[in-house]
Amino acid sequence: MCLGVPGKVVRWIDRTPLFSKAEIEFEGVRKVCHMACVEEAEIGDYVIVHAGMAICRIDAQAASQQLDTLQQLLDSTEGDIN
């Protein structure tokens, strides 16, 4: 019920305030989700869905920055481990 996973916005279905809905794809499975909390989301954006409702949009820039930081950490410790 509460296990949020990221899914990709593939199609807006309704943009009526309070009733906005979009089709979200989760690892190949598509589901219609309520979008009242992320009405700014665009096709191709990733959102996290809980209880049938998208609760946030994933910040692509923050995601790639974090991965870069991890890669740097990995590179800096490579020598220690080998």
Added chain:
Amino acid sequence: MKYLSDYRDPQHARHLLDRIRKQCTRRWTIMEVCGGQTHALLRSGIDEALSDCVELIHGPGCPVCVTPACVIQNAIQLSMRPQTLVTTFGDMLRVPGNRGSLLDSQAERGNIKAVYSPMDAVRLAQRHPEQEVIFLAVGFETTAPATALAVLQAAQLKLDNFSILCSHVCVLPAMKLLASSKQNRVQGFLAAGHVCTLTGFDEYAGFVEQFQMPVAVTGFEPTDLLVGILEVITQLEQEQAALVNCYPRAVKRKGNHSARQICGQVFDVTDRQWRGMPIIPGGGLCLKPEWSSYDAELKFPLSDNIQQEIQTVCRSGEVLTGMIKPSECPAFGLQCTPQTPLGAPMVSSEGACAAYYRYRNNIFTKQNKPV
């Protein structure tokens, strides 16, 4: 899948594990607050891989588990009313109440239906005007916006046959209760990432200040969890206590403005009893007075409004507060299994007992070996 596989990279995980081990000069005790994090830690084996330097205590962050048995009992009572349908999340159906579960009552004459979201319950009310549709609303800040939206939708549709039995809970007051307990062993927290997507993390600054414990806002993939643990360990080793957001792709300082606005329109903060815990000040949400016509408890006063928990062999209160590990409960794997659950933590997909049963067969003691 983007944003999943990137954070499940075994090479990253190995390096982070190694970093954490190297940082630790002693064994530290950290609590992961959310049940989703507990499952992810056990599924990936992080808890075992770090067992020599970090003890992970599992927190109360399973919304199904903390819903008191009396709330389930009240939902059962409402489901027995004529022309009434009680709806809730599928996870709630098998959770034992004081006298059986919602599923048991369905086998008698209770009218109960599992829904994917509260908005599905609104749709049912719209389709069946002859029936009162009640949604048993449980969950943390992550599910509260969906319940609030359902109430707003019902109002917009002018439905007078929709109401909610509200048992929403808030995480931070429970963390405060645990941290201020005399028996507290927790030295740092992994805060529940998805709760923070809604609430933001500003309000945790006061917690860090008050209890002088590091808090890392943490996601749910192996790399996310290891980054959170590394952050907390590093601070503990340096005798520091700070608040750090280790889940920046989903969590912003102020959270989700729209979700907060939707919740603010519908809910007030209230004191709330959690299963196995005392009443937690500010530990829950209730409908604002102006939405009282959607409050099932006011609309249909319960003849037998049970507020007391009945004592059972289930030690979920101790599991939920991190006092014992699920495998230390004498019923674990014997009388209590996912097929024959005695308590909510064995039923829920986020429950700690279910996680131990599923992922830790190797920790079953001889007498607790499942049959």
